[in-house]
Amino acid sequence: MKVLVLTNLFPTPWDPLRGAFNRQQFERLGRRHELHVLTAVDFRERLHGRRGDVQVPGLATDHFVFVCPPRLGRALHAACWLLSLLPQRGRRLRAAGYDCILASWAYPDAVAAGWLARLLGIPYVVKVHGSDLNVQATHALRRPQIAASLRNAAAVVAVSRALAGKAVALGADAARVHALYNGVDGTRFAPGDRTAARTRLGLEDGGGPLLLYVGNLKESKGCLDLLEAFAAMAATQPQARLVYVGEGACRGALLAHARTLGIEAQVRLAGAMPHEALPDWFRAADLLCLPSHNEGVPNVVLEAMACGTPVVATRVGGIPEVVPAHAGRLVPLGDRAALAEALAGATMQAWDHAAIADHARSFSWETNVDRLDAILQQAARRGAAAEALR
Template identity: 35%
Template sequence: MSDPSGPRPPRRVAMVTVHTSPLAQPGTGDAGGMNVYVLEVARQLARLGTEVDLFTRTTSAAQPEVVEVEPGVVVRHVAAGPYEGLSKEELPGQLCAFAAGMMRVAAHAPPGHYDLVHSHYWLSGQVGWLAADRWGVPLVHTMHTMARVKNVHLADGDEPEPRGREIGEAQVVEAADRLVANTEREAAELVDLYGADPARVAVAEPGVDLVTFAPGSQAAARAALGVPADAVLLLFVGRIQPLKGPDVLVRAAAELVRRRPDLRDRLVVGVLGGASGSGVRTPMGLDVLAERLGIADLVRFVPPVDRPTLADWYRAADVVAVPSHSESFGLVAVEAMACGTPVVAANVGGLPTAVGPGGLLVDGHDTADWATALGRVALGPETRATLSRRAAEHAQGFGWARTAGRLLEVYREALARPKDVSIDDAERIADVPRAVIP
């Protein structure tokens, strides 16, 4: 823990999230757990006294230049390339334009307006690196996902991450004063796969909105969503792309029906999300897969929904499947468990930390293994009741206020001893008079 008498926390942080807006609807396009993370952390930091400016790329002419989310949290849309039609893979060509836009914003104030830069994902890390260097402040970076990890666990039919991304990530790892990992496993991957200095790697586990995502009546949730009261509901929530493995759930559901033909009258397979990443360029064809497996009438495709409705879906489900091939943490798993719903998840990345005692972990993505695990929970009332209780208890340890508190510790450390900057220099930079940016 940090020394309360040590360096004060930053007064204002510039957070960078180039490729996806914290205001975007999670579950489609490039919007997912990172969007939720950035916005929730910013809110909590502001409530703790650290203001946050969130810089993201403008993707529509209708977006205002500045959006105040709440006191102390501002989203700043930066023009960088065409508003629409650019994929994430095309954004490296717009990083200079984005950085220039950030510089123009900061030009309205004297040096010292931002105490620290916190970038999210490697594209933002490239921009954050330049901004932090220009402003003479520390750079804190969170990877969220890593190319070398994803390529080791590549799903069948998915595309490997390009060499350019690997190089860009390695550069950010070297440049950052502090690296924030979601779990101890991710921290080890930063050291092992990218040669990160262990002394500059810290762990801050993501959180969950424990007010929105809380246990409730399954019957009421099903009535609100139009799900039969006696259904056996298996649920997938997330972006529809090979990395997330929604096909694993569809195949496992078909296997359950083969084993238990009586389930056909009650089984509902919910797939909640929109196409993303390689799933946009090459649609996964889950509907075609379900048709071929003979369960098209059991699969219900639902577009992304708002957070309260998402909580109802979690409560309505008997089990939530998280069959990802790679996952830095697994926010869906924690949201589901906060609602008292057990999880069956792949034993990869941060999912063991996220799931804990609130579900089952499956090694690999074999259809038979997944059918067995899902059936054990969804069709075993005693098992489900035990896991449901444990899930709700485990999720209580993942509030966003806890995440923000840990980040403030990391920020203090970075301000006290930024890489290549002395304590005296850091304090001098932080004490420069501040001004208000319009």
């Protein structure tokens, strides 16, 4: 098949680390079909200059500049998305002869992709990830647009059963909604020697547990909740350390609040890391901590478990579907006291790291891509049959 992928969740020269899960999935799908990935780049992001090169073997990649009203008019973003795309790439898209479109992210990407698919006369499949339904679809003017895009899609792929249920609640045909967990690269994410990993990372053995956060530093990911909970835990475990791997708007607030709490010496902000550097961070840590406010299924949870590292996270989205009791502890959203108690308890617990890693092996990219391939092929066949009837 010839498949057009439309998304904002893919590496670009302006954000080379973005959407590592999509890069892994699309690279594997590109070994089976001709895949063209067209990524939306916010015009404000372009102003900051290039930060690296992006080359993905087997994929034809391109981008267009998404121009939209800053701060205002979020309900118009899908229209702006399409009106940005068509003058820049419209002629090329009409001539390409695609069999179907895969839109990864519900708003504005999938909404605009649905309109484009109608213009091109081809089917489209929507992949939803988490806050695109958990947050975006709660807004009155965006919700009907998202709902329409899901109803009219040939299929909807959700990264968890919880998210699949939300798609159905928005009006998607349950028979065309598929829960499909992301995969883990088992050749890269696997158990290893903790001491050796810490040595490679330049982490001295502080004599206490090492807690790890990996993700965007933003409030909705729970990074500030984690800092408060860690401070409570550190009162009884003064040798404990907390490392944040990632960048984001909360970086300054984390540093300032760590100073206020008197734990600045125990907290390290390591910055963003390339995906291939993450395995050693997971192996070095005693726990991965991710107290997100909403989620689909975060890949860092799967990847940490693949390295045999237990997880402490919030009981939101699809996280309870993938973290069994023998692999971690889950706490209610927003309960910092419960989070602090879970962190302290988890650092004292004797974990079966081999069993955790064995559980994570069930999340396979090969299985994931097999199923996604079948979904796309079915959508293309239906689209071709409908076109023949017309």
